């Protein structure tokens with residue numbers, strides 16, 4: 004079987020390393036993900052253990068789709084009865100790119116028609132569509148007139164670990180936080196401090212990794228509702244989870260500190276850490292980053308500072324960001340009340356000045372941490388300019404539609 008694990012653009016390298024460490028075979032990096040091959044168990048393993056992947060897709064077929072009829076006929080040739088019954092609910096997620104077919108919704112409908120028609124012909128009845136909570140989520144991607152049809156093993160995307168008990172304004176996706184930790188080569192055996200932790204995603208992901216807690220241990224997966232899975236004794240999946248549970252360390256090997264100057268995000272950090280089972284590994288403190296002083300001779304300062312994106316990005320970037328938020332919808336599901344407000348240039352200038360001042364002071368604070376590593380997910384080029392030292396590594400990656408950098412420094 005052929006699989007494709009998707010990830011944020013720019014994080015393919017650490018995802019490939021992670022999948023390789025799991026023993027997965029025939030790995031091949033691609034834009035936005037990593038391919039691998041194996042039995043269904045290989046896909047299950049990736050779902051359970053990958054911290055960086057967003058979805059794990061099982062590829063069923065690839066065929067030319069220069070128009071709707073070709074898409075329909077190609078999709079009809081897939082042995083859908085191996086994956087669905089007339090009682091399985093289904094949904095189709097479709098995307099099209101650089102193709103004669105330009106409407107993803109229309110392409111998705113064509114694929115759905117083919118699946119339903121095949122099952123009606125072969126089983127005598129058709130399955131129902133459930134766009135919100137299907138048993139089987141089918142993913143269609145048409146690029147340069149070629150269609151790839153896959154099944155989504157994860158169901159809900161893998162960043163939903165099940166510990167997001169409280170939300171803040173701009174939480175990092177768990178998968179992106181894990182990618183930053185991997186790209187920054189954060190050492191779990193050394194003290195870890197996030198001085199601007201927000202809802203604590205970096206600290207919690209670090210704690211999970213340090214204690215070797217598999218990120219998928221606390222959540223269900225899409226494949227568990229597939230007929231092929233339900234028809235089998237579940238021993239292999241149970242065994243994989245059992246092995247994962249046995250590998251968990253009772254405590255993190257080094258201190259983990261999560262700080263922020265605001266009370267609300269710290270409350271979210273506590274709730275999320277408790278839900279993730281790592282609250283005892285974290286020290287959660289209210290403090291200003293500018294008051295930070297080294298408690299240990301070495302360690303990692305790892306943070307995602309504010310970057311004023313809503314004020315400093317271009318208008319198009321802000322709109323793209325809002326579109327993404329609206330689609331994801333978990334922040335209360337309602338569009339931002341600021342949606343229609345035009346940017347105020349005067350306010351923007353003041354905020355940029357404040358931001359530069361904060362970055363400069365952060366740089367001075369970090370310089371007091373001689374011998375420490377500093378790993379930053381930065382959304383603003385102002386940060387690199389304001390810091391009084393140069394990064395060892397500056398790696399480009401995408402936080403949704405926003406270009407960002409993982410910067411790694413070593414304090415002299």
Ligand SMILES: C[S@@+](CC[C@H](N)C(=O)[O-])C[C@H]1O[C@@H](n2cnc3c(N)ncnc32)[C@H](O)[C@@H]1O
Nearest residue numbers: 174175199200201202204263264291292307309
């Ligand atoms: C981009 S958010 C961090 C989001 C976080 N990575 C998460 O996943 O939730 C930046 C955080 O920096 C905090 N912050 C801003 N200025 C600060 C300061 N001077 N000292 C400490 N925290 C600060 C804000 O309260 C906010 O929670």
